[in-house]
Amino acid sequence: CIFLTGMFVNGFINVSITTLEKRFGLRSSEAGVISVGYDIAFCILTMFVTYFGSRSHRPRIISVGAFLLGVGGLIFSLPHFTTGLYSFEEGFASKWFTVAQPTNSAAACVWIRTQRPTNHGDGCASGASYLSNYVYVFIFAQLINGVGCTPLYTLGLAVIEDSVPKESASLYLGIGNAASIFGPVLGYGLGGVVLSFWVDFDQIDTSNVNLTPSDPRWVGAWWLGTMISMACAFLLVIPFAGFPAQFKGTAQFRRMKNAEVDKTTGGEVAKEENFAKSYKDFPKALMMLAKNKTYVFVTLADCSEAILISGFTTFLPKIIESEFQQSAGTAALVAGVISIPGGMLGHVLAGLIIKCFNLKTANILKFNIVCCLCVCALSPSLLMYCRNRPVAGITIPYNNTNDLGGIMSTCNANCSCQEEFYIPVCGTDGINYFSACAAGCNEHIENGTDSYYNNCSCISTPSNNGWQASSGHCVTNDCNSLGAFLGVFCVCVMFTFMSSTPSLVVTFRVLPQRIRTFGLGVQWLFIRALGSIPGPIMFGTVIDLTCILWQKRICDGSKGSCWIYN
Numbered sequence: 001c002i003f004l005t006g007m008f009v010n011g012f013i014n015v016s017i018t019t020l021e022k023r024f025g026l027r028s029s030e031a032g033v034i035s036v037g038y039d040i041a042f043c044i045l046t047m048f049v050t051y052f053g054s055r056s057h058r059p060r061i062i063s064v065g066a067f068l069l070g071v072g073g074l075i076f077s078l079p080h081f082t083t084g085l086y087s088f089e090e091g092f093a094s095k096w097f098t099v100a101q102p103t104n105s106a107a108a109c110v111w112i113r114t115q116r117p118t119n120h121g122d123g124c125a126s127g128a129s130y131l132s133n134y135v136y137v138f139i140f141a142q143l144i145n146g147v148g149c150t151p152l153y154t155l156g157l158a159v160i161e162d163s164v165p166k167e168s169a170s171l172y173l174g175i176g177n178a179a180s181i182f183g184p185v186l187g188y189g190l191g192g193v194v195l196s197f198w199v200d201f202d203q204i205d206t207s208n209v210n211l212t213p214s215d216p217r218w219v220g221a222w223w224l225g226t227m228i229s230m231a232c233a234f235l236l237v238i239p240f241a242g243f244p245a246q247f248k249g250t251a252q253f254r255r256m257k258n259a260e261v262d263k264t265t266g267g268e269v270a271k272e273e274n275f276a277k278s279y280k281d282f283p284k285a286l287m288m289l290a291k292n293k294t295y296v297f298v299t300l301a302d303c304s305e306a307i308l309i310s311g312f313t314t315f316l317p318k319i320i321e322s323e324f325q326q327s328a329g330t331a332a333l334v335a336g337v338i339s340i341p342g343g344m345l346g347h348v349l350a351g352l353i354i355k356c357f358n359l360k361t362a363n364i365l366k367f368n369i370v371c372c373l374c375v376c377a378l379s380p381s382l383l384m385y386c387r388n389r390p391v392a393g394i395t396i397p398y399n400n401t402n403d404l405g406g407i408m409s410t411c412n413a414n415c416s417c418q419e420e421f422y423i424p425v426c427g428t429d430g431i432n433y434f435s436a437c438a439a440g441c442n443e444h445i446e447n448g449t450d451s452y453y454n455n456c457s458c459i460s461t462p463s464n465n466g467w468q469a470s471s472g473h474c475v476t477n478d479c480n481s482l483g484a485f486l487g488v489f490c491v492c493v494m495f496t497f498m499s500s501t502p503s504l505v506v507t508f509r510v511l512p513q514r515i516r517t518f519g520l521g522v523q524w525l526f527i528r529a530l531g532s533i534p535g536p537i538m539f540g541t542v543i544d545l546t547c548i549l550w551q552k553r554i555c556d557g558s559k560g561s562c563w564i565y566n
Contacts, residue, residue: 011187041146050521174351306531
């Protein structure tokens, strides 16, 4: 179930962030809010679930959570089935433009919007520019997902810790945490595969779609992964409901464990038979946690790491896509390549080290400090990136001008070019243009599946074999730092997750048995509230600040998602 949750919430959903932005016209900050909807629900419920759920039939509560996770997957997929087909500009075809006779040296090209063919879906009349309102459906689905996952990461981990000997707990928890890493990684990998399918492949003949995944207008089947996750979640409901309240040997393991409890936290009170069975003990249990210095500082350390982990989990594919000039599908696969060996090896290796060397609590904390210092030493790998593609008017000026900050210039002043769809062309001058219209082209040449353009007023170089521009980005060979980034960052990921399992082991060791589950719930509350929730929002906001070309909707001129980042 941990594996499935990671695959769905932290895998399929996060890898689809860029696609959702394009499909529904969302900003990165809005996409960040979608990501944290899950954590908000987790925060609201975690204290109550752990305080009262620890005395209930825990596997059955997890079963209910698995059912809600399936419902969340269904709701998250609904926008695909309740909206029209995805619409995109065809490019330079005659039904999209007219050419007037030039009145001066600049070509007078006019890009107009006409009625779309029915197989291209939403037009202005159907309210396509208001698709961004579906952000509330995604947030609601994520809230349901958060409710469903709350018992799993609190009661579920407590069940594992209760059911194994003390010396083996770190290894079992490490395997559980490794599943939480492998799930998102598989989600990234499969997400990259499903994004290679056209978003509406279930409704139209995709052979009529003249786009490839490398085209900026491409939108993959983001909903397919969530449907797979929904089906798997419903399948888990029955076996969880059939597990016993506690496994064989649990009572004996509890008697054998002697928590390394801070004597000032009220450990003797927590040993009372009736403690934590009534809501009246709730404030007393909170006070015991607040007085446990080790618990408090471990929780704060986890919060700081959660900011970075949640931010990178949400936006790492987008960062790779933008900084290393990759398609959305390739970026997803590459992000998975980083996380599979790094995350899994980090969790399991840390659990084995604690088990083999029988580390005490103080030594575990020192081990965590070493891991964090290693992460700091490797973090400059984030300074590696590829230079922006040369895009006229955006990253470099138009020929013989100083025009920056938009796709319009003196050479295409008589053109009325749309800015809703990024349809790049590569000029013979080696410069990318937002569209053939932005390049001032007024002649279109088709050669099979390839498109070429001529008589382009913004391109000063002569024609090459009868054309001055071709569809797609210019091919460059100066972006070759991705391999080095993946290698170093993979090791950085490993050290990051090497401190996760030890922190969990310390939390269980320093708390009295009767409030361990509750303490884990309160810890998760702070990790979500101070780490996982602000993390993606902070990352998304900062990423939005680096946008240098926003989508401008044809219908109403409103701002959509970002096309090009600095």
